[in-house]
Amino acid sequence: MLIDASALPRPPKRIMPGVVHLPNFLQLEQQAELVVQAREIARSVAGTPVAMRRPMVGKGQMKAYLLSLGWFWATNPYRLVRQVDGYAVPPVPDNFQGIADRVLAAAREVDEAVGQSIRVETALVNFYPPGAGMGEHVDGQEEAENPVVSLSIGDDILFRIEGREVLLMSGDALVFGGPARRARHGVAGARAGTGPAGTGLAEGRINITMRQVHR
Numbered sequence: 189m190l191i192d193a194s195a196l197p198r199p200p201k202r203i204m205p206g207v208v209h210l211p212n213f214l215q216l217e218q219q220a221e222l223v224v225q226a227r228e229i230a231r232s233v234a235g236t237p238v239a240m241r242r243p244m245v246g247k248g249q250m251k252a253y254l255l256s257l258g259w260f261w262a263t264n265p266y267r268l269v270r271q272v273d274g275y276a277v278p279p280v281p282d283n284f285q286g287i288a289d290r291v292l293a294a295a296r297e298v299d300e301a302v303g304q305s306i307r308v309e310t311a312l313v314n315f316y317p318p319g320a321g322m323g324e325h326v327d328g329q330e331e332a333e334n335p336v337v338s339l340s341i342g343d344d345i346l347f348r349i350e351g352r353e354v355l356l357m358s359g360d361a362l363v364f365g366g367p368a369r370r371a372r373h374g375v376a377g378a379r380a381g382t383g384p385a386g387t388g389l390a391e392g393r394i395n396i397t398m399r400q401v402h403r
């Protein structure tokens with residue numbers, strides 16, 4: 189590539205009202221710790237109805253693998269549940285709240301419109317194999333209007349929100365709240381081999397979104 193994006197300065201940035209990008213928010217060690225946590229939780233529920241899985245969307249299967257913590261989004265009918273067929277949804281790890289608080293405090297310095305605090309009642313851990321993305325959608329499952337805190341680890345990916353594009357790299361945090369809480373967004377094609385060494389991820393990308401569910 190002619191220009192290596194990681195070599196360019198990436199200051200904190202307001203992408204649109206209520207959307208803030210905080211590049212390099214997590215140190216490599218923090219990223220590695222989150223990867224270990226996610227992997228341990230995924231292993232602990234493997235083979236159960238609350239396992240990390242690729243859900244069906246419409247006629248196809250998602251390319252990303254999803255693991256729900258705290259609450260699980262069940263279908264038929266759509267509802268948030270705490271257990272599936274007697275298997276408890278794994279809890280949100282204790283350290284997530286502090287991370288969300290720190291991300292939000294930093295994001296508010298860039299744009300107050302992101303909104304106030306969240307109680308991290310649920311977290312979604314997505315794993316994107318190289319090349320995988322997630323189609324555009326609105327995060328509408330939570331009744332709470334509090335902001336969503338999103339963390340990226342591993343391969344770079346292009347995040348799109350209402351016509352804007354943000355390159356998310358390993359360690360980046362992104363917040364969408366306030367007027368952008370129900371904005372349409374998606375990610376396109378995790379870029380194979382772009383993740384740094386030292387995260388513990390051999391390939392692909394992990395995204396963790398932390399959310400408040402109830403008002």
Ligand SMILES: O=C(O)CCC(=O)C(=O)O
Binds near residue numbers: 322338347373
């Ligand atoms: O992977 C990302 O950066 C976005 C994930 C997302 O939009 C979601 O899980 O709802």
Ligand SMILES: [Fe+2]
Binds near residue numbers: 327
């Ligand atoms: Fe989303």
